[in-house]
Amino acid sequence: MTINKDLLGQLRSLGLIAQVSSEPELIEHLAEGSRTVYCGFDPTADSLHIGNLVPLLALRRFQLAGHKPILLVGGATGMIGDPGGRTSERDLKSADVVKAFVAKIREQASRFLDFDCGENSAIVVDNAEWTEKLTVVDFLRDIGKHFSVNAMVQKETVKRRLEDDASGISYTEFSYMILQSYDYTILNERYDCTIQMGGSDQWGNITAGIDLVRRMNGNQAYAITYPLITNSDGTKFGKSMGNAIWIDAQRTSPYSFYQFWRNSADADVIDYLKIFTFFDAAHIDQLAAAHDQDPGARAAHIALAQAVTRLVHGDEGVDAAERISEALFTNQLSQLSASDLGQLAQDGMSASETQSADISLIDVLVDSGLAVTPKGQVTAGQAKKLITSNAVSVNGVKIEDPEHRLKTADALHGCYQVIQKGKKNHHLLIHVVD
RNA sequence: GGAGGGGUUCCCGAGUGGCCAAAGGGAUCAGACUGUAAAUCUGACGCGUAAGCUUCGGUGGUUCGAAUCCACCCCCCUCCA
Numbered sequence: 420m421t422i423n424k425d426l427l428g429q430l431r432s433l434g435l436i437a438q439v440s441s442e443p444e445l446i447e448h449l450a451e452g453s454r455t456v457y458c459g460f461d462p463t464a465d466s467l468h469i470g471n472l473v474p475l476l477a478l479r480r481f482q483l484a485g486h487k488p489i490l491l492v493g494g495a496t497g498m499i500g501d502p503g504g505r506t507s508e509r510d511l512k513s514a515d516v517v518k519a520f521v522a523k524i525r526e527q528a529s530r531f532l533d534f535d536c537g538e539n540s541a542i543v544v545d546n547a548e549w550t551e552k553l554t555v556v557d558f559l560r561d562i563g564k565h566f567s568v569n570a571m572v573q574k575e576t577v578k579r580r581l582e583d584d585a586s587g588i589s590y591t592e593f594s595y596m597i598l599q600s601y602d603y604t605i606l607n608e609r610y611d612c613t614i615q616m617g618g619s620d621q622w623g624n625i626t627a628g629i630d631l632v633r634r635m636n637g638n639q640a641y642a643i644t645y646p647l648i649t650n651s652d653g654t655k656f657g658k659s660m661g662n663a664i665w666i667d668a669q670r671t672s673p674y675s676f677y678q679f680w681r682n683s684a685d686a687d688v689i690d691y692l693k694i695f696t697f698f699d700a701a702h703i704d705q706l707a708a709a710h711d712q713d714p715g716a717r718a719a720h721i722a723l724a725q726a727v728t729r730l731v732h733g734d735e736g737v738d739a740a741e742r743i744s745e746a747l748f749t750n751q752l753s754q755l756s757a758s759d760l761g762q763l764a765q766d767g768m769s770a771s772e773t774q775s776a777d778i779s780l781i782d783v784l785v786d787s788g789l790a791v792t793p794k795g796q797v798t799a800g801q802a803k804k805l806i807t808s809n810a811v812s813v814n815g816v817k818i819e820d821p822e823h824r825l826k827t828a829d830a831l832h833g834c835y836q837v838i839q840k841g842k843k844n845h846h847l848l849i850h851v852v853d
Numbered sequence: 854g855g856a857g858g859g860g861u862u863c864c865c866g867a868g869u870g871g872c873c874a875a876a877g878g879g880a881u882c883a884g885a886c887u888g889u890a891a892a893u894c895u896g897a898c899g900c901g902u903a904a905g906c907u908u909c910g911g912u913g914g915u916u917c918g919a920a921u922c923c924a925c926c927c928c929c930c931u932c933c934a
């Protein structure tokens with residue numbers, strides 16, 4: 420494995436660098452040999468979501484450049500909650516939950532990272548392993564003494580909470596920084612890990628870790644943060660229809676996943692191409708030019724959707740997603756054959772079956788979950804509102820009558836009804852009467 | 854333990870006896886326009902397909918009538934010990 424000597428410059432050109440510590444030294448450090456870099460992930464759910472993709476793909480870039488990535492699962496720190504994560508303190512995760520998460524993250528990350536390539540294979544570790552053994556006395560005597568409260572209070576994440584009249588900060592959360600610093604120290608000691616990467620909100624915690632590594636191990640360590648991804652309109656990245664976009668195909672179908680990227684705002688699409696794909700600079704420039712010239716053609720958006728979906732769900736995922744998209748958005752439903760329609764359900768389009776040959780549209784909207792209120796509940800009242808506000812079509816035809824009933828006689832090929840809410844939400848209802 | 858401030862519908866935040874399902878903003882959903890984009894404009898936004906029902910930290914009370922007044926309790930914040 421040869422070392423890419425300009426990794427940092429490359430990451431910066433991709434917009435992946437917010438801050439770095441001791442930059443000139445770090446550049447040299449990275450150029451001199453294979454290094455070990457770590458990034459922490461909190462076990463907040465049993466799947467990764469696309470927000471996690473940013474550090475994961477950045478780690479991959481490190482690995483491709485010849486370095487060794489460590490994924491640290493916060494089995495211990497995840498129980499506490501980073502004060503930067505605001506409001507409520509987190510639930511305690513049981514050992515089983517964390518263990519399941521470790522397995523899951525390894526499985527999901529293995530699509531991007533190589534866990535079996537010799538020297539610089541990626542590894543997964545859980546900080547509960549060493550944090551749980553820590554006694555209060557050891558913690559205070561060996562670790563805590565290296566931290567100046569004066570300095571900790573100055574950290575942005577802590578300061579904000581101290582100044583916030585409404586919430587304050589508990590001692591537990593205040594200690595988060597110390598535990599994260601200790602993680603760095605342990606990884607430095609065991610794996611010669613010298614680089615920690617995290618979101619820019621982690622800067623304070625990471626630099627605190629650098630200090631601790633120097634004090635306890637006498638080693639020089641480094642920090643790299645990436646900017647937190649936001650949408651250009653200021654909304655939170657990685658949500659669609661109020662739901663997180665998951666890596667797990669069971670939670671977010673390849674079709675929905677594909678659609679998420681394809682619907683990116685124009686102002687964001689080039690940034691996303693840089694961060695979430697491995698296209699080279701020339702290709703991205705070319706897509707940017709194509710987009711400027713004819714935004715309506717969606718060349719950049721489609722390339723983005725294809726590339727990221729392929730990365731996460733493979734060629735099959737892309738094929739399925741495009742097959743469904745093609746069918747639904749060209750509005751030529753009537754030209755689809757029965758097997759085409761059957762395939763859509765197979766491919767991950769939302770679908771359900773009914774025994775009834777004659778069923779009320781409102782019931783179907785409720786059963787399919789399309790009739791969600793802005794608050795997230797599914798109600799018949801919402802279904803009625805949607806119909807009255809002209810938001811629902813069946814098989815491509817707007818329905819304005821709340822009492823409308825779906826009958827097999829009107830179904831495509833005698834059994835398929837494509838229910839559409841708004842522009843982008845579809846459901847396939849299949850009559851299974853004989 | 855003491856003193857003070859505060860808890861309103863997803864969030865912020867008005868409201869101090871009826872006109873309050875509760876202003877305004879944000880978020881969200883839908884419609885129009887477009888390019889499956891953004892911006893903009895329009896509608897919806899406690900539950901109930903309706904009659905109606907249930908909300909303003911909790912419980913009890915005053916009142917014809919309470920988010921608003923009283924009592925007690927719980928929780929949060931700041932300062933003091």
